[in-house]
Amino acid sequence: MNAEADATPFPERRRPGGRSARVRAEVLAAVEQELAEHGYDGLTVDDVARRSGVHRTTIYRRWKTVDALLVALLEAGEDDTWAPADTGSLAADLTALNRELHASLAGTSPTGAVIAAAFRAPAAAAALTRFWDDRYQRSAAVVTRAVTRGEIPEDTDPDRVLMAATSPLFHQLVLRRQPMTPAEADRWAADAAAAAVAGIYRA
Amino acid sequence: MNAEADATPFPERRRPGGRSARVRAEVLAAVEQELAEHGYDGLTVDDVARRSGVHRTTIYRRWKTVDALLVALLEAGEDDTWAPADTGSLAADLTALNRELHASLAGTSPTGAVIAAAFRAPAAAAALTRFWDDRYQRSAAVVTRAVTRGEIPEDTDPDRVLMAATSPLFHQLVLRRQPMTPAEADRWAADAAAAAVAGIYRA
């Protein structure tokens, strides 16, 4: 989540210039830090204002709610160039996906805190959902490549393969909030690949 | 979630009697109704007090927070006699599990509202986690029965089978908040059973 570099300037021709952009960056950086330190429960507009040096009123006017702050932070961190790794085998591709996901969900990094918080704020949850949808769509390439290579049946359903590999990670790390070793994440990738090879996810 | 019948009386020998128990039942019932009507965001102590006829101060003193109200509601609804269906085949057993889970997670019933709310309140989330842990432990019988019948390999890992069947439901219905048809839930059960038969979840 790179809050300093704002990839999306203002669409309207208002005042994209110096102060507004600086205020925006400082506020989002403060949100990220507050989130990492105190979690979602300790995230208050007052604290963000104090840390960023921006007045409360300004934050309320520009973002309205704490939710919206999270949405902005999520959108600022989006990466339009992301693509799944291409290793040459379905199992290895899925393993790479799961390791990346595991690092995001299990880590105590700011990213992890943002993700954890987003599940508790309706608007932020919607933004995060769009993010995951995009990732899944891009990741479908992993399955179609495996089909092209002849690794798995032609009528394999990409969504089910990806879901089989990744949903246990979400379930255990996000919902049940229990730890998971990288080895376990790898195993879910391996299981999904093996099941796909066995033709279990055929349409 | 049956809030009227309180299965857990006070452990200390204080005053388990008439008024306290009645107050508790009325408050929990009010929480359940408020939750079903306005959702978690609209759940406020004041409204619960008005609906239940119990004074705000009393609620604050006995439960402290809105979170604790949810925890109490969850604990009041626990069913110690629950057991997974025993149909005679792994696929059918898993299907029964997934249908029950689907009804709980997808339904607009009070139960569904309580579950949805619990994911946004830390303490309630912990209580709900304990609930699911218990369910998974009981459900492992489904897999061990299949082993006994010779349906699947002896060294099949029950947890992985159950996780494969159920985690896609949580992922889609709770995290991504997207709809799922009962047929899709059935298919995840079928996929997990097929993979188990294929020996994919061997230790």
Added chain:
DNA sequence: TCCTAAAGGCGACGAATGTTGCGTTAAGAT
């Protein structure tokens, strides 16, 4: 350079949310 208006800063206000002290009610014991 000067002008305009959008954006930010400031303090005060109002509403909602919790807290506290004290009087009242009633459960359970004698």
Added chain:
DNA sequence: ATCTTAACGCAACATTCGTCGCCTTTAGGA
């Protein structure tokens, strides 16, 4: 029947949260 005290009701108070009116700053154009 009477007594004791835990639990509840009540009202006033404190705090936090979000909003509003007004003034100041500054980006961007003439």
